[in-house]
Amino acid sequence: MDANKVPDIVVSRLPIYLRALNRLAEEGQKVISSQALGDQLSISSAQIRKDLSHFGEFGKQGTGYVIEYLQAQLRRVLNVETVWPVVLTGCGALGRALANYPDFHSEGFEIVALFDNAPHKIGETVANMCIQDVVHLPEVVREREIKVAILAVPASAAQKTADILVEAGIRAILNYAPISISVPPEITVQHIDPAVYLQWMSYYLESPD
Amino acid sequence: MDANKVPDIVVSRLPIYLRALNRLAEEGQKVISSQALGDQLSISSAQIRKDLSHFGEFGKQGTGYVIEYLQAQLRRVLNVETVWPVVLTGCGALGRALANYPDFHSEGFEIVALFDNAPHKIGETVANMCIQDVVHLPEVVREREIKVAILAVPASAAQKTADILVEAGIRAILNYAPISISVPPEITVQHIDPAVYLQWMSYYLESPD
């Protein structure tokens, strides 16, 4: 029950459960069993029950889980009951697409400031925000106590930008740059690299010819 | 040694090894030990050696791994010795950013056709390709024997588009839509959802208060 001891792999499944529940709620469903949820996600019912049991008892025997209640509990566990402000660094095509991503707010995040270092981009408006010079990033992060950043700069600028983010007080970085970055161990980094996922999938393809 | 029996989790690490090796090669390094590679990736040296041993003996005692040779072996194992043609569905902001992603080709993939269903987008040129009506997708996929697709459509169109892709003969889908899709078991799907990764990271943040 001690949240400090919950395995990473269990935590990593909770957002996936939450996403499925959000969808079911939208469709008007009120209750779901671990079996039915597992069928949707290709996960065993036992695993779902075990995962949830790390955090409390959220279901009812004979009935299953009340979706609205379980959503609220998972949001609480995942720390997304409120909305985290997020800074986005790098306003190229990918950064702009992310700035306009519609679902962040409902999932607990809101991009509140955009940064770049290209003079011709600074001052431009994207998603109703003015792109700022990255030299102002530390003061914005400190003033607004921002803990979460999205890194969407080119590979060549990734490590330097990551250093600035960490120095400014950022604690979690979602890294879209196609390169690994080094950060102190207390900083959480999640790397999103389409080439890595494509290569993983191509392993399972039969070779052409 | 039988590749059919290699655990998924081992395969999923190979692209990460390859990315690190590519970087080292660019920096001019010729040889690396499992220890040094592991230090960079926060993975134990034993795990790296064990993972690689599923596929062959690629190192030399006392020396380590010749980077160029190990890159070539990993590319072979991952099935990216040649370049896979890829179709991209959904030419919104995210799709356009992906169409211009510079590193696909060197990693073994090339986007060769863009599709959308919005009449005002069809005919437009993005990344030197003409956006085509999604009704032509099946013939393009069949003619060119395309096996890999990127799904960058809105959530509301994701399942329908996935059905079209599968029906056309696609075997691997990289799904950027913020919704789970159902496909037959022989199709490989990898889901990239920034909200999922952000929520996973927020678990480790101290709550604001």
Next chain:
DNA sequence: TAGATTGTTAATCGATTAACAATC
């Protein structure tokens, strides 16, 4: 009540690590 499903225990399964002989 009868049927269904949870939460939990114990067993199983699989992945990681430590250690070292082999050998470059």
Next chain:
DNA sequence: TAGATTGTTAATCGATTAACAATC
């Protein structure tokens, strides 16, 4: 040769699953 590092074995560690009493 001496030092370094692999590939592999066996031990450890941890995650998943099966099963079922509890109970809605």
